[in-house]
Amino acid sequence: MSEAAHAHPGLHHQFDSYEQQRQSASLGMWAFLVNEVMFFGGMFLAYAYYRHRYGHEFAAGSHSLDISLGAFNTAVLIGSSLTMALAVRAAQMGRNKAIVAFLIATMVLGSVFLGVKVIEYSDKFEHHHVPGPSFVWHDEAGSGKYAGADPFKIQIYFSLYFAMTGFHALHMIVGIGIMLLMLRPAWKGKWNLDNHNFVEGFGLYWHFVDIVWIFLFPLLYLIGRS
Secondary structure (H helix, E strand, C coil): CCHHHHHCCCCCCCCCCHHHHHHHHHHHHHHHHHHHHHHHHHHHHHHHHHHHHCHHHHHHHHHCCCHHHHHHHHHHHHHHHHHHHHHHHHHHHCCHHHHHHHHHHHHHHHHHHHHHHHHHHHHHHHCCCCCCCCCCCCCCCCCCCCCCCCHHHHHHHHHHHHHHHHHHHHHHHHHHHHHHHHHHHHHCCCCECCECHHHHHHHHHHHHHHHHHHHHHHHHHHCCCC
16 A cells, blocks of 8 residues: 555545545445335335325325425425535535535525424324324315225325335434534534545435435325326
C-alpha cells in the first residue's frame, strides 16, 4: 500500500485507495437496497393479488383516504429528495455548513411527512378503520356505491395500508435518526472533496425511501377511486 494512500484522511486500513473504499461502500449500499426492494416487493405483490381479487372493496377503502394529504406528503418527500441531493453535493465540495443546513432541511421535511401520517392514522383510529374486532365500515362515498362492500375484505386493504405505510414511516424514522448523528461530523468537516462516500451512500437510502412512497401514493390513494 502506497504512502499516499495511507495519508488519505478518509481511508480505512483495509483498502488500498480511497476510490476502492468508495466503490465498496457504494456496492454495499446497493446490495442493501436490493434487499429492501425484495422486502417491499413482497408487500406490493400481496397488494396486487388482493387488489385483483377484491377490487370493489379496495376501491372503497381507498376512497376513505384523504388525497390532499397524500399529495401534500408526496410534494414534501420530493422536496426532501432535493435537499438530500444538495447535501450530497455540498459534501462533495467540502461545504460543511451547507451539509448541515441541507441535512436539517431534509429532517424537517421528513418530520413534516411523519406528522401528516400521524394525522391520517389518528383519523383511521377515530373512524374505526383499523383492522380488528373494533373495525366499522360505512359507505364513505355517501352515494351507496360501496354500500355492498364486504367489511372483511376492506380490512385486508387497511391491513396492507398500515403495513406498507408503517414500514415506510419506520424507514424514515431510521433515516432521520442517522441524519441527527451525521450533523456533528458534518459540522466538524469530516466530509469533503476527498471523503464523502458516507453521505453519498445515505443519499441513496433516502432517495429509495422517497421512491417507495412515489409508488405507494397512487396504489393506495388513487387507483380504483374513479
